[in-house]
Amino acid sequence: MKAELSSYLSKHRELAKGLVDTLLKTYEYVSILGVDTKGKTYAVSRKGSSINDSMWSERGYVLRVFNGINYSEYSFNEFQEKDIRSIIDEVKEIVEGDVKRLKGQNVKFSDYPLIEESLIKDSLIKEVKVLPSTVSAKTKIEKITQIMNDGLKLSDQLIDFRVVYEEVHISKIFYSAKKDLSQSIVYTTAAMVPIVKKDNDIKYSFKSYSGLKGFELLEDLDGLEKLVEDTIKLLDAERVVPGEYEIICNPAVAGLIAHEAFGHGVEMDMFVKNRAKGVEFLGKPIAGKKVSMKDGALSAEEVGTYLFDDEGTLGTDTTVINESVLESGISDLLSAMKLGTKPTGNGRRESFEKKVYARMTNTFFVPGNDELEDMIASIKKGYLLEDYNSGMEDPKNWGIQCMIAMGREIIDGKLTGKIIAPVLMTGYVPDLLKSISMVSDGLELSGSGACGKGYKEYVKTSTGGTYIKAVGRLG
Amino acid sequence: MISRIVSILKSVKNDGWLINDTLTESIELFFVKKDLDMNRGKKVHHINVTVYVDFLEDGTKYKGSSTTNISPTMSEEEIKDSLEVASLAAGYVKNEYYDLVSPSNEELIYPSSNFSKGEMRDYIPGLVESVYKVDNFVNGKVNSAEFFINKSDIRIMNSLGVDIAYTKFTGMIELITDWKEDIEEVELYQMINFSEYNSEDISRSVENVLNETKQRALAKPLPELKDVPVLLSKGAIKELFDYYKVRADAKPKYEGFFNYEIGANIQGDVKGDKVNITVLPNLVNSTKSSPCDSNGFVLKEVEIIKDGLLNNYIGDKRYSNYVGVKPTGVIGNTKVAVGSTPESILKKDPYLELVAFSDFQVNPITGNFGGEIRLARYFDGESVTPYYGGSITGNVTSIQEDMIFSKEDQQINNFLGPKYVKIKNFSLTPSE
Known part of the structure; x- marks a missing residue:
């Protein structure tokens, strides 16, 4: 299954290019990176569960502009046709106003040459076996709950057996005078965390999985018995003689x-x-x-x-x-x-x-x-x-x-x-x-x-x- | 945007909602040596919406929730889709039922900052000067420095009528200092967090770390030292007391990690100083001060550990409900009571003061601690010698009964507590 570029970035690509082209009339180098990353994290533990947006989820842009000496940047995430004027004003304030003010304060600048680029137009669309967006939240939470329950059965010493699954779909576009790039990549990660307790002593370990994979990653989760066995052994572990x-x-x-x-x-x-x-x-x-x-x-x-x-x-x-x-x-x-x-x-x-x-x-x-x-x-x-x-x-x-x-x-x-x-x-x-x-x-x-x-x-x-x-x- | 979301929520299945809305503007400068390498700015709007769905299963009531980010560039259709996905997901999140935060008549303690007196841009030259005015040594210097000033307008609303808004200023300087004596150049790392503009404080911190970098350059590999007590200092002390905060936290109690009752002895048979910890919503110059937590629960000061005994649980509304204690909300600042022993007495007999680590860590669950030493000062009874390398490891349960706290205090962002903690019963690995 193909991980298609986000429809938002596809739709707004021309707007981003227009912004760069407008700024290029004033500045010698301008580039824009647009990001639209969607992801969810599913987690289960003995006492609860959660389904939330991944910490990597984001949507926004960053402009890089040559200020005549080195480079200035402006990051923003409110971007519609009506916002172009205020974005250009903000860029001007950072690229010209702040630079001028800092020069006035006798701050010395490290100079960089102008970025020279070759003409490149390219894109990458990655594929995975099962796109996470095609699988329901119910199926995902049930799958990791089953793994947790299988783990919890393995020892009375387990006070928890946590399972976390994260799916992330990254879409990025990059545009400058000579570059027009896009990429869309899906990766997933998962981890099993057994937690054991003896008297007041608590130990835990983890086994993790990752890859440029989709929902199929969860089929990789294995070795529960050895993981639990090793975690229990930590309860009797000694400190090394330095x-x-x-x-x-x-x-x-x-x-x-x-x-x-x-x-x-x-x-x-x-x-x-x-x-x-x-x-x-x-x-x-x-x-x-x-x-x-x-x-x-x-x-x-x-x-x-x-x-x-x-x-x-x-x-x-x-x-x-x-x-x-x-x-x-x-x-x-x-x-x-x-x-x-x-x-x-x-x-x-x-x-x-x-x-x-x-x-x-x-x-x-x-x-x-x-x-x-x-x-x-x-x-x-x-x-x-x-x-x-x-x-x-x-x-x-x-x-x-x-x-x-x-x-x-x-x-x-x-x-x-x-x-x-x-x-x-x-x-x-x-x-x-x-x-x-x-x-x-x-x-x-x-x-x-x-x-x-x-x-x-x-x-x-x-x-x-x-x-x-x-x-x-x-x- | 918020009114649009609230309006859309009316057509999405839910039994409650929470919105965290933050608009942040920043100014950022990046220096290599004394030259500006890059300047940046940002203006970003983050909206997190949590959708709650209540359901019954086998006669038990559950409250599911799911949090999603709503981007300001989302169309009406995209917002609705995101909220519906969150609502559907919440229906599969099987958490024991709890109540959402209700509006409160408690007085809100807003964080204050002198950054609010002017434009953020006005403070940048002074901050830069405060670092570089003390960068005047021949053999050492500020290698690189990053400056950040953020202004965040925060609003927290929920379906029960909570609606709290406040503005917060935070600053951060990340600093690398280096120094060369006879052998090779060395460096130390320092992160300074602040919410008040105080150039003298920053200059003092920079001068201090430059002097420590000089000592690191003069330091020798840590030899084998037997039976010498250690003085923990700086951030290691902040890390150490997290062990106690976790034991007073309702969440790990609910999850079965600990089961202390109020009044339980956490610290053991204390022969040294007893631990006293208070958490506070407002601490001057802390970036973690806040009138309420992210659920909109209004915060007040709470004494959690008193004389080594558990005095109060801390926790958000959910976990406090679960374990049957009064909710306090999640409070960002910690105050640990100092001891009665002055630094001069702590340093009267031989000691090893651990000044800088690669990364000192305390596992708050297991109590294991350790770190590679980047700078230590050893006093043998006559003179002080700087050392580097080697490591310290141990467990809090082995050191806690004999800890001695200095009379002098220190503040590290959201932590106010003893400047030194004297410990014994740990393992020191020499450098060679």
Whole structure:
């Protein structure tokens, strides 16, 4: 089934183009991004349920205008023929009035060249098996309620088994003097969250699913028994004795390392600010010989996939690390112009209301040839780290913080059955990457969460990889 | 627009509705070093409508609800479609019955802001100057700064006659500072939230973080330290007390996470300072001040934890109804009582002060906490040495009986509480 472009954007496309064409009579560069994202989130728990619009739902526009020195932007969401005059007045106030006032206050401006574009007209209409809009709310809530009930039957220790399903249909148009682009993409995500209690001790875990899929994603939800079993084991988990260990990271944790520990450090707006240590390693070995890493809207088919980014740059497939050598960063348009590099189509906004930053899309370690069994067998004393709760980047100094959900003890090449949780992995990124000695086959990506920059600017990304063996500091 | 929606709601099946209408204008500046990299503005209108549908199933009454965003560009037909989809969905949302918020005669405590005295644009030069006037060091600087001022006109209405409108100003500066001494350049991150224009406060915060960045540049890797108490500071303290707020929240009680009765001992056998927490609708310079919650429930100050015991539940009308307590609404500001020990006494004996983290987190459900240390100050009894790296982990239940709160306070946006909390019984992982 085709995910057609929103009828609203289709109808208002000419109005948006007219606004840009009018502004182009005054300003040398003008572009408009129009967004109409529709989505719903369905959630069930033992004590209630909800069906609400997705947090990603939005409809609005952002204009980017060259102000003679650099770029100014105006975001708005009231846009009919009658609003054109007031929008132009607002743009004038920001592009001319504010700039003049700030100059008058002796504020110095960072200058940018005029954006030069090639003539491009293109569109992307993605397809899914079952468009979410063709399935009733009743069917969706009944389906996830059934999964919840199946989960709740598995243990008396469960105080809840929550299931969340989200469907998002993104429609975007981009128009400038030379570009006329549109895209329509559907993705869905889901998560199962068992919560167990023993005395006053409460533990929970989750298993998530995502993809450029429709309602059919819910057919992927599996492994309830193992999920509940592992969550119950957390009740008896011990804290790790702080120290350095041989570790195997499952694809989720490997993805966290690729994303948080490394990916943020090669976002090239950080290069412009001299905030990224990655600059020092360009063209140099940064990781173990078996390590290659990719990012890009076209590097995988997941929630970070698109035809064009929020600046109208076409998405690419970027090899960030090639067999240990740091080859390239990922870039938005303005940063690339400042650095004299080619933009990689990574300019993304949290919403039409927000500024563009260089952001990841689909980020992952490229699969290798090692077998997981061999990796476990090679460890004298260490842990198999599985899943995570959060991570935080430190692109300048390349410290890492990964809050890992659980670790399975390995002694003399065998899993002992002992669980540690939670686990805080810290350290220095190049040390961790260089310590990667084995990489398994079988790429797994997850796009169920959201990625922030600092403590804001959330965008959908997918991360992942394979099983990797490394050395990590756990606490 | 609102009257159109209310009119359309009359033709859509519902047993009640709630409208949250927010019109926000902003001015935003983005600096790299001292140069303006981009300026932005926005004017956006957000309308969220919740449609409620009551139904009976097996003799039990339920209240379903579904919230949808109504865009100001939606046609009459689109609005009706969205509301009908929400109404239909609400019919499948099986939540125990509860009452909607009724209009109240309680006095509304409106958030105040000196930003209201002029145009938002007038304050931008002063805010920029307040950051850069203290950016005068040779080895360190403001690497980048983002400035945001928002004015939001908020209106909350429901089908029972609630109709509350107020204006709110919020500001935010995101700041990256860097510093280079002998080895490599380092950076720290700071987010300053405010609702009052106070350039001196902002300058002080910037100067403070610049000095901390200098210390980070001079810091050594955290060595193994045994039996040294830790002084938590800044945002870590705000995170810590969320553990107690969750235990006083009606929602997790209803969901079966906790089952404390009023008067229950939350903090254990306290040998240190007892926890006292009040939530307040209005706190000067907080961006979370509000006369009512998003359901239109009028807010008042509530003391939730008194001397380590549960004193009052907090919760919106729905969850308070469920657990049979008096609703308080969702209140955005927290005040934690300070202790009686001055900073000078807390710092008399050896201590490790944790100044900055990558991201200090407390899981309010499990009580587990942890974070990678970006800057710490260790006092060995004679001198103070800055350290970085390594991490702290632990559980609130292990530290809560021995916590000592400083006499001095601090405000971090919507949190007012002790400047320092001294803890023991945690795990410190050295950097190397």
